[in-house]
Amino acid sequence: xxxxxxxxxxxxxxxxxxxxxxxxxxxxxxxxxxxxxxxxxxxxxxxxxxxxxxxxxxxxxxxxxxxxxxxxxxxxxxxxxxxxxxxxxxxxxxxxxxxxxxxxxxxxxxxxxxxxxxxxxxxxxxxxxxxxxxxxxxx
Amino acid sequence: xxxxxxxxxxxxxxxxxxxxxxxxxxxxxxxxxxxxxxxxxxxxxxxxxxxxxxxxxxxxxxxxxxxxxxxxxxxxxxxxxxxxxxxxxxxxxxxxxxxxxxxxxxxxxxxxxxxxxxxxxxxxxxxxxxxxxxxxxxxxxxxxxxxxxxxxxxxxxxxxxxxxxxxxxxxxxxxxxxxxxxxxxxxxxxxxxxxxxxxxxxxxxxxxxxxxxxxxxxxxxxxxxxxxxxxxxxxxxxxxxxxxxxxxxxxxxxxxxxxxxxxxxxxxxxxxxxxxxxxxxxxxxxxxxxxxxxxxxxxxxxxxxxxxxxxxxxxxxxxxxxxxxxxxxxxxxxx
Numbered sequence: 001x002x003x004x005x006x007x008x009x010x011x012x013x014x015x016x017x018x019x020x021x022x023x024x025x026x027x028x029x030x031x032x033x034x035x036x037x038x039x040x041x042x043x044x045x046x047x048x049x050x051x052x053x054x055x056x057x058x059x060x061x062x063x064x065x066x067x068x069x070x071x072x073x074x075x076x077x078x079x080x081x082x083x084x085x086x087x088x089x090x091x092x093x094x095x096x097x098x099x100x101x102x103x104x105x106x107x108x109x110x111x112x113x114x115x116x117x118x119x120x121x122x123x124x125x126x127x128x129x130x131x132x133x134x135x136x137x138x139x
Numbered sequence: 140x141x142x143x144x145x146x147x148x149x150x151x152x153x154x155x156x157x158x159x160x161x162x163x164x165x166x167x168x169x170x171x172x173x174x175x176x177x178x179x180x181x182x183x184x185x186x187x188x189x190x191x192x193x194x195x196x197x198x199x200x201x202x203x204x205x206x207x208x209x210x211x212x213x214x215x216x217x218x219x220x221x222x223x224x225x226x227x228x229x230x231x232x233x234x235x236x237x238x239x240x241x242x243x244x245x246x247x248x249x250x251x252x253x254x255x256x257x258x259x260x261x262x263x264x265x266x267x268x269x270x271x272x273x274x275x276x277x278x279x280x281x282x283x284x285x286x287x288x289x290x291x292x293x294x295x296x297x298x299x300x301x302x303x304x305x306x307x308x309x310x311x312x313x314x315x316x317x318x319x320x321x322x323x324x325x326x327x328x329x330x331x332x333x334x335x336x337x338x339x340x341x342x343x344x345x346x347x348x349x350x351x352x353x354x355x356x357x358x359x360x361x362x363x364x365x366x367x368x369x370x371x372x373x374x375x376x377x378x379x380x381x382x383x384x385x386x387x388x389x390x391x392x393x394x395x396x397x398x399x400x401x402x403x404x405x406x407x408x409x410x411x412x413x414x415x416x417x418x419x420x421x422x423x424x425x426x427x428x429x430x431x432x433x434x435x436x437x438x439x440x441x442x443x444x445x446x447x448x449x450x451x452x453x454x455x456x457x458x459x460x461x462x463x464x465x466x467x468x469x470x471x472x473x474x
Contacts (some may be wrong), residue, residue, distance in 0.1 A: 038305050039353035043296060057467065061297045061349070063305070064275035065149070066221055069466060092186055094223045130357075 001025065001136075009132040015041065018134055019048030022123075028074055028102045031117060033110035036125030041132060042108045045123070046078055049106075062108070067093060075103035082109040140211045140452060143235070144445030145196065147228030148220025148248045149275065152191035155441035156203035156210070159449070160258050163203035165435065165442040166195050188227040196231075199441070207239060212457075214448030217245030218468025225464035233460055242457035246447045248439075249276065249470045250288070252405040254450070255436035255443030264400035264428050270390045272414070273406035273438075274300035274317075278470075279344045279390060281397045285450050286473035291393060292344025299382055300408045302348035306355050306378055310371065320375045321412050327376030332358060334381035344393050351381055379413055387417040394427055401428035407438040 009015045026032065026049070034042040047059045055072035062068045062080040070076040077098040084090055090113070099105050099117070107113065114120075119139055126133040141163075146153040152168040168191045200207065215232035217225060229245065236243035252271050257263060269280040277294040297305070300317055307316025312323070334354050337347035355378055359367055367374065394402050402422050404414060409432050422429035436443055451457070451473065 037356070038309050039349075039356040041353075043349065047296070058293065058295070060294060061301060063301050064273075064298060065219075067466070089186055092189070092223055093221060127356075 003136065003138045005136045007134045007136075009134060015044065015132065015134075016048050019045055020052055022136070023049045023052035026074075026104050026121070028104060031099055031105045031107065031120040033114060033117075033120055033122040034106060034108045034125070035110065035122065037127060040125040040127050042123075042125060045125070045134075046106045046108075050076060067095065067098070069098075069103075075101075077101070077103050077105040078108075079105065080108040081112055084109075084112060087112055140449065141205065141209060142212050142214055142445040142448050142452070143196070143199065143207075143210045144214040144246075144441040144448060145192070145228045145232050146216045146248070146251070146439055146441040146444050147188040147192065147224050148216045148218070149224060149439060150186055151439045152188045152195045152228075153439060153441040154192075154196045154199035155445050156199055156205060157258075157442050157445035157449075160446070162258070162442045163205070164199045164201075165440050166199045166202065167438075167440055168195055171195070171198065186221070186224055188224050192227060192231050207235070210239065210241060212236075212241050212448065212452050213239075213243035214246055214444050215243065216248045216251060216444055217458075217462060218465035219248055220464075220466060222464055222466045225466070229462065229464050233462070237460065242452065244448050244451050244456065245458045245462045246444045246451075247468055247470050248444075249278065249280075250286075251443040251447050252276075253280070253282065253288075253403075254447040255440065256403050256405040256409070256430055256432040258436065258443065258446040259433050260430050263430070266397060266399045267401045267403050267430070268390060268394040268397060268399040270386060270402070270404045270414075270418070271406045272299050272386065272404065272408035272411075274298060274304065274408075276406060277346050277348070277386075279393050280470065281393070281399065286454075288470050288472050290470055291397070292346065292389065294346045294348060296347050296349035297352060299346070299348055299386065300406075302352050302382055303379075303408070305352050309352070309356050309359060310367070310374065312371075312375075317408065317411065320379055323372050324376040324379040325412065327370075327372030327374070329373075329376040329380035331370065331373035332377040334358075334377055336381050336385040339385050339388060344389055346385065346389070348382065351378070379411075383411065383413045383417060386414060387421055390418065391421045391425055391427075394422075395425065399427065401430055403430035405432055405437070410434050410437040 057070040155165040156163040279292040304316035
């Protein structure tokens with residue numbers, strides 16, 4: 001796959017197809033940053049990718065809980081740094097152990113940690129006139 | 140039996156001394172003024188459990204006017220929550236129990252919310268249909284007796300409290316969004332816009348609030364900023380009505396289906412004005428008792444954990460030193 005890779009989604013089923021592509025691309029140990037405004041569908045994308053991996057746990061928004069862990073064909077960490085105000089707060093959460101594990105780690109609202117990560121995928125979701133432009137980058 | 144309880148599952152560090160339904164102290168870190176820590180903690184940051192646990196526990200004992208040696212048992216939340224945060228509380232309580240040679244028990248946080256409601260009820264008629272609503276959880280539970288639970292519905296995406304906070308952010312109203320939207324909505328027209336109510340007519344008891352949040356975003360993007368700010372109260376009222384109406388309708392429908400004698404609400408969103416008003420009205424209309432918690436026991440606190448522990452200790456149940464913390468601990472009945 002060449003990066004950046006861009007998809008246009010006009011519907012839920014479009015987004016589901018994109019999620020399916022992503023679920024075959026991602027491997028254990030990968031870190032995936034998700035950027036997009038409130039309501040752009042970050043959690044939805046994670047839910048759909050996890051469905052493809054036969055994750056049995058409920059995949060819900062981690063905004064309040066900050067970190068959720070799921071198991072299935074692949075172990076998944078699902079983080080949301082929306083409520084984190086200082087990087088020191090993160091240190092108390094043990095997040096680094098998860099990022100450098102064999103699980104796939106999704107991080108919503110990742111701006112705070114992006115500068116300290118070495119390699120990761122980054123998905124941007126842009127809401128434009130009712131459709132979504134989904135861009136995948138790799139670093 | 141005097142119990143010292145500790146709750147550190149998410150943002151708050153809280154400690155409480157409780158005896159029966161008598162809350163002798165209920166200290167919550169974010170509510171204590173800075174001066175009480177004598178400058179030891181520069182900022183009362185969220186989730187600074189390690190720095191806060193000793194001063195908060197000391198404050199709970201002082202307020203209750205008792206010493207550690209007068210405590211008969213200990214209680215602590217061991218899930219669901221953040222594993223790092225849970226471990227601080229769990230290991231602290233394990234240490235205290237060991238050194239005082241008294242029993243301790245791990246409590247499920249959701250179960251705690253249920254008993255945060257029940258601790259102020261005089262006469263409980265089972266089965267009770269419980270609506271548990273907070274920033275992190277949205278859940279319907281049938282409670283057929285003490286420590287007997289069946290989860291019949293949960294959210295499939297965002298919790299309802301999260302929908303309030305994020306909608307407030309979308310509308311530029313600040314944090315925490317729940318109380319802000321709630322007070323603005325009291326002055327607005329809830330029929331101003333018809334926002335979607337997900338799963339309103341479905342027979343299952345699951346919820347979804349992600350689409351409602353997106354609907355507010357779409358609405359905001361379609362209108363001029365001046366129009367939005369002029370009609371802010373009515374937009375908030377319409378949003379709040381869409382969110383709460385689906386909660387209340389499903390709660391009442393579930394109460395009938397499961398032959399409940401009462402409905403009850405618990406968790407941080409149980410402080411919401413409209414959820415209280417509508418549940419009270421609808422319960423009365425349908426011949427159901429209605430239990431609502433005092434405001435001080437709605438958001439995360441340790442008194443609710445201590446009250447739950449009493450039910451276990453009364454049945455001679457306690458945890459062993461091998462107990463672990465579980466980030467996604469499920470709510471299950473005691474057997």
